[in-house]
Amino acid sequence: MTQSKQMEAPATNVVNAAEYTVADAVVKELVHAGVTTAFGIVSIHNMPIYDAILREGSIHLVCSRGESGAVNMADGYARATGKLGVVITSTGTGAGNGAGSLIEAWAAGVPLLHLTGEVASPYLGTGRGYIHECKDQLSMMEGCSKKAMRLRVPNQAAAVVRQAIQDAETAPTGPVTLEIPIDYQSAIIPNHSLAEMKVLTPDNNPITYFPEEAISKIVVSRRPVIWAGGGIISANASKELTELANLLGAAVITSQSGKGSIPEDHPQCIGHFASYAQTKELLEKADLLISVGVRFRGNETSNWKVQVPSEHISIDADWQAINRNYEATYGIVGDAKLILGQLVNKLSEKQVKRDEAYVSEVRAVREELRTHLRATLGPYEQIMDHMRSALPRDTILVRDVTVQANVWGSRLFEIYQPRTSIHASGGGIGQGLPTAIGAQIAAKDRKVVLMAGDGGFMVNVGEMATAAQEELPMIIVLFDDRGYGVLRNIQQNAYGRQVAVDLLSPDFVQMSQSMGFEAVRIGSTDEFGEEIVKAVKSIKPTMIVVDMDAVGPMAKPFGGPPGAADSFKPRKL
Template sequence: MGGRRTTGQALVDGLLAHGVDTVFGLPGVQTYALFDALGERSAEITLVGARHEQACAYMALGYAQSSGRPGVCTVVPGPGVLNAAAGLLTAAGTGTPVVCLTSDVPTAYAGRGMGHLHEMPDQLATLRSFVKWAETIRHPAQAPGLLAEAFARAASGRPGPVVLAAPWDVLGAAAEVPAPRVQPPDPPPPVDEAAVRAAADLLAAARNPMIMIGSGARHAGAEVRALAALLGAPVVAQRGDRGVLRDDDPYAFTGAAGFAHWAGTDVLLMLGTRGELTWFRWPVRSPGPRLVSIDIDPRQHVWRDPAVAVTADARDAAAALVGLLRDRSSSGRDARGRPVGDRDGPEATMVELRPSRAAEFAAVKSRFQADVASRLRPHADYLAAIRAALPEDGYFVEEISQVGFASLFAFPVYAPRHFVTAGHQGTLGFGFPTALGVKAAHRDRPVVSVTGDGGFLFGAAELATAVQYGLGVVTVVFDNGAYGNVKADQDRLFGREAGSVLRNPDFVALARAFGADGARAESPGDLGAVLATALSTGRPTVIHVPMPLDPAVTPWTYLTPAVDR
């Protein structure tokens, strides 16, 4: 738009130029000018208010992680942006682009330590310690350019959170400003031909390769599937990468099921992942498999000491690998370069590097799933009921809880971005408010949030937000009256609990007090029926599921085999 605008108006102009349709925010005196500008353009951009700043950031996280578009939130400075920090840190951990707009003390008071409202000693330095980028607008004319840079930074390389602040006085100041502009993200680095050729050589010669993917490979499903077939390799996904390959694909393994192949793996391709399983969950092998590391962030190669490192976008590098490996197969030679027979015509291009392992892998997965179904009760039964009621295009948001942990390997996922997660941060209480952001991005799709009784009460006040803004998330609260895994650990390690047993409200009555629907399910069969009804209404709903506090049922049994088996 340009012309004479306040900083707040210029920022909203810029948000619209970037295609932003929703902002999650909680107003305060320092951000009045921004919220008034949002109100002025309310026909073009939706403002979803929240009851806590942490929820603003989590909702932006859910919006972005499920849609692939940047999520935007706005909070007051100082304690407000620190409240939002848990969500921003989770965005950093999950590679999720979130843009946070905040304020700061008036320019005349900056750095003077006079105790101005919400003053921090150095807010910018604090934010820069855990977000990708943070900057301050000092004049309205800077707003369009800095906002464009914020969006570009959030989406470049490994995506993540950024923060843009405007001091109290600057946010409401008016001046001539340039028209908004959009700055594209930095292009990914080109694929190094020599490095990817070395990777192809190593993988082609492997006896038992494994592919481990992360959220950096969400957009590379076709290439990952082609690699799996060419190499005869299981594809292991742990959290935000679930659904890159459909779970009913024989080559798709969860982080727990994939452990069966770890001992025999001689070459590991890590594609857009930090590889937590290999150095934290699974036993460290010495010598370990030879490693091919493909990541857009070159820092990930440093600690891995890979045999081959490729700094590139996961899809670009995977496509290059597929091309090189297909060239080998079309030449009529197997993984070790040996002739596989004389073939002529088009069928020669269909020669694989090694025989299909689909039947073998399907059998391994079937045995693992039967083990889960028999040993992990009632958790697996409840997750099966949810999967049966939730359409394939619905969204599932996990939580730090026993059922949430179990969902990492006991809940089938059929498309990328449909399993929303806190990643390695493991931020307790993130699930319900994050699910509201997912619903804001996909109002025509069902969204189910699973949570424990402890985690749900971190953000239960956002039931008011769900009702006010028509965010029809169905939240299933599994209530065992404790921080279940914590209590189990305390009992096992120390013979007593301390601070892990909870006194809970009547969750059905709580939901109804906010104007949401509430229901109770006593069994997996009950849950399936109640959930189907709740999803059909499109209303915010809490389903209370009483659970036994059983220390023998711990999903970590499958995720830390070195410790628990």
């Protein structure tokens, strides 16, 4: 069934057009916010909202196979576009099913509105066994969202929805849950207008002050390093970042979330290698760090063992990010695009001189890191090169948690544009498939490629049917090692033995074909090269299953993230 057929309006509307309800107010606010796509599963506890969407007619509804997948789809859509992601779930179990994916959106700082039903208002908190009842749904949602809200007065629906959207889109951005009791959703309310009045200032640029002392530190720096995070991409500040790097001759480290903030073929781009020995040495010799929109996550800094220069200018939109993980000599809070733009202008007036010897050193470190890591890949070096050669520069690469994604998909596979690199920030397996579906719905004219492992892929495998129903031309590259490969290697590294990591997998080719995918299993790098070219040309969803036993092992086994094994070895507290 195509989506257009699914969305056909009934011959007669049950609800009279004059009967404006809370559900209508919700949809009106979504349209006001520019929402054109929403994800979810219809339920008896959100049916009025679904019906209001049908009657309004401008929002495309994507029907997932599970609430977890629906949240991931809204997440992927938001990351690929920079727009608000919207997901609609049911009450209790339905909302709980989405909790893990909300944690992922929270970890990645994704602006997302989660609309969920609640039991009828008279039964809230009574424990009487109303269908789908949860003991304390609001607290559950608060624990996995940036914020959780409940509509308590039906007439306030428009204002509460608008507030929830603004909270989701205000730095630090993140998922906001709004629960609406089912009896409120169909409550008839006045169709009030809602407007915001903004105070205009003479100066349209809110950034009026950049510490002169900080400017002086930058001017005299001879070995500067810029650490670019996801905040660069959220602020659309890639142009300003690249200008600053060129002006200073600075090395640019990127976090995982910051990939694509500067083209990764830029000669000064170190990339996502912060915890590697060569990068650590570069940081130790640096005389200045400028960090922009970086969380400094534990797994990207060897649990904060990476040392940074004492002179540190931290730029972030979140007040609480300053000094959270590394001390900052100067903390500057605001929009990265405006701040970096002003900084470039001020430094241009100072006629800053690049140290070309240092720039050459940065380039050498960049090449050494890549050469060293390539040497560990074995046959997967060719698979990576085949992928990068066949795929357009604007391909969106989505990575589930799997060995190949961790080792080279997040480091050596070059990303050239913002919003074309999506990964699991929270570390949960299996969220890659629905996230990639959301990204492909957001960018139907571009290629979206998912890297996944067989173990994680099975978590949300049913969402393949969603991809087929939406007629998405996505490509799945499935690395099949018949188990949880990441954990298998970490266990071996930590204990010298393995447990609970070997899995019986289905015939992925037959399974994919049964759900409308073109599919093939390959056992050599040459076969992969041929099949990835075919997949790029195809307009149908495609799966390439990489038989890792047939292709062969990596030259150096993956032992887990830096320092991971140390956490599991027996030790005295």
